[in-house]
Amino acid sequence: MEFIEGKLNEEKVFEGLVFPKTLNPSICNGTTELLVKMIEEKREWLSEILKLHNAILFRGFNVSSPEEFRQVVEAFDWEEMPYMGPTNRVMVTNRIYNANEAPLHQFINFHHEMFLTKQYPSKILFLCTQPSPEGGETCILPSHIVVSKMEKEIPEFVSELEKKGFMFKIKTANVNSNAILGTTWKSYLNTEDEVEAKKRSMEKLGCNSVEFNEDGSAEFVYGPLNPIREFEGKRVWFIPIVRHSANKKDTRTSFGDGTPLPSKGLETYKNILDKVCVDIKWEKGDVMLLDNLSVQHGRRPAKPPRSVFVSLCK
Numbered sequence: 001m002e003f004i005e006g007k008l009n010e011e012k013v014f015e016g017l018v019f020p021k022t023l024n025p026s027i028c029n030g031t032t033e034l035l036v037k038m039i040e041e042k043r044e045w046l047s048e049i050l051k052l053h054n055a056i057l058f059r060g061f062n063v064s065s066p067e068e069f070r071q072v073v074e075a076f077d078w079e080e081m082p083y084m085g086p087t088n089r090v091m092v093t094n095r096i097y098n099a100n101e102a103p104l105h106q107f108i109n110f111h112h113e114m115f116l117t118k119q120y121p122s123k124i125l126f127l128c129t130q131p132s133p134e135g136g137e138t139c140i141l142p143s144h145i146v147v148s149k150m151e152k153e154i155p156e157f158v159s160e161l162e163k164k165g166f167m168f169k170i171k172t173a174n175v176n177s178n179a180i181l182g183t184t185w186k187s188y189l190n191t192e193d194e195v196e197a198k199k200r201s202m203e204k205l206g207c208n209s210v211e212f213n214e215d216g217s218a219e220f221v222y223g224p225l226n227p228i229r230e231f232e233g234k235r236v237w238f239i240p241i242v243r244h245s246a247n248k249k250d251t252r253t254s255f256g257d258g259t260p261l262p263s264k265g266l267e268t269y270k271n272i273l274d275k276v277c278v279d280i281k282w283e284k285g286d287v288m289l290l291d292n293l294s295v296q297h298g299r300r301p302a303k304p305p306r307s308v309f310v311s312l313c314k
């Protein structure tokens with residue numbers, strides 16, 4: 001059976017290619033079984049589509065549980081990437097985690113998954129089993145388009161960033177919670193020992209220094225680094241330069257020499273994100289596949305209930 005090309009009201013077109021590409025079954029009542037079979041038959045074709053469009057939404061296959069989602073993920077035959085990050089995330093079944101449990105009223109800013117670690121997944125998949133009654137869209141954007149627009153609109157800022165580098169600090173929580181950065185350094189790095197934590201933070205996170213605070217929190221300092229990275233010929237805006245926490249104090253940014261980033265550069269960056277993002281209005285049973293090396297994702301504020309699951313591949 002062939003996939004039928006679908007259309008979303010919210011989709012956009014970049015460089016002549018629709019974003020995301022929507023694929024439907026050719027029958028009314030698609031099933032997980034059918035999707036698994038079609039993925040297995042068309043793996044190579046789907047990889048090509050993903051390379052071109054960077055994001056694929058599978059709609060109409062009625063995937064209804066984390067267990068069915070695992071079967072879909074495994075059909076792609078990609079290796080699993082275990083989650084490591086400053087956000088509490090629970091594995092619900094093999095390979096499948098609940099998505100970020102941050103309070104639903106909060107906006108989760110755009111990011112590439114696990115950009116804070118040295119190794120990050122090349123693909124991320126989502127399943128929605130319960131769309132929010134209001135809001136709760138997973139918002140996505142093509143990160144290479146952000147680079148080209150930034151270079152066009154504010155080239156002097158981009159070259160200054162690339163020359164001086166970019167620095168940022170992330171403060172972890174002092175008590176584990178469901179906040180966006182709700183994991184303590186002990187849970188994050190899986191050790192109680194500060195010396196070992198320091199070692200692991202350099203090895204696994206690739207940050208430049210870490211400070212432990214008396215209140216039990218820790219501050220990880222990254223940079224100077226270039227927020228733009230190149231993957232397979234695409235230059236993408238890999239490190240977000242605007243805060244990605246609901247708490248403004250959690251993240252501080254500057255140029256590599258410590259001088260502040262000009263507000264014009266940050267405003268331009270934010271405006272470009274607003275212009276190029278697509279807010280995916282989930283339907284029950286949707287599965288979305290993103291190239292994590294070229295697409296940033298985030299979450300719009302939502303009203304409960306909302307159930308989205310996630311899986312990461314190397």
Ligand SMILES: [Fe+2]
Nearest residue numbers: 111112113297
């Ligand atoms: Fe994420």
